[in-house]
Amino acid sequence: MKDMQLLHNGKVYRGQVSYEGNDLMEVSCTDPSSFAGGESVIAFNYRTKAQMRVLRVSQSKLILVPADSELFHIQAAGSQIYDDMYRDEDKVFTSYKLNTYGTLIDDFKTMAVRFTNVSRLGFGFEVNDFSVKMNHVFDTMIMCDEATIHPKLIVRYAHIQEKTIRYGAEIHSISEKDLSKLRYYLVTQQFLAK
Template sequence: MKEIQLLHKGKVYHGRIGYDQSDMIEVQTVAPIDFTCGDKVLCFDFQRRQLTRVLHVSNNKVILAPKDSEIFDIGTRPEHGYDDCFGDEQVTIKSFKLNTFATLNDDFKITAVRISDISQMGIGIEVNDFSIKLNHVYDMKIFCDDECISPQVIVRYAHIMEKTIRYGAEMHKISTSDLNKLRYHIATQQFKQLMHA
């Protein structure tokens, strides 16, 4: 295992790299760490010096992503709205493919959905019927491995596909801890897709 140092709030932590790719680094530290999700950490050794942000922390293990990774744009309000994306000057936005199940809750009605992708603009949802209302706020439950997160989303558009209906929903409200769990879930799903490719 390759050795690496992590500089966080003026303190240097020594660790070993378990996984190292351009979009994610997993480091096992020697001493206990005092990191929180979203913290900026400088990773350095003899060959590199890279500013990263914390995606996930557990015991002496930390998962980091590059500071400017698109995964940190998820859950933030984009500078441009949906209308701006369909004009003459189209903006490129990175989308992460997912295959995660969720529910949309509206009063006492619960609809099971599949999340196909997620980006800064919002969440791509697939359903087999027209039961979802446009421009409506839904409470959502997303099943992320062993955890469940609960954002509020506003469904903005519908696109009829060959076998399903794809809805686009923007993230209306999400807690910081749920947002961190969602970002970590996205990163792990991208890693699993990479391993199976």
């Protein structure tokens, strides 16, 4: 294991790196409870220095990702921002592939859907019929391994494919706890896919 120091809120913590990749670093450190998800940390040793953000805190370890990671751009945002993004077709955003199931809930009707991807623009999902209302806020439940998250989504577009209909929905609202679960799930899925 490689020694690493973490500069956080003006204090230096000693740590050891148990895994280091381009998009993920796992560090055992002296006092992980001093850190919180989303906080900035400078990870350094005599060879390297990197600006990181805390993705997850456990009893003995921290999961860190690069500070400029697209993961931290996935969040609820106003529709005005999305209108600007959709107009500029040259903008490209990182999309994280998903293959998980969940539900859209509208009043007393629950519809099973397959979520295929997520980006800063929102979630993509597929369903086999046209019963999904456009520009409507849905309560959702999305499976993230053993956990579930419950964002509210607004369906913005539909695209007919050969055997299914692909919908795009922006994130209307999501709790910080669910956002943290989603980010951790995305990192672990990308890691397992390699």
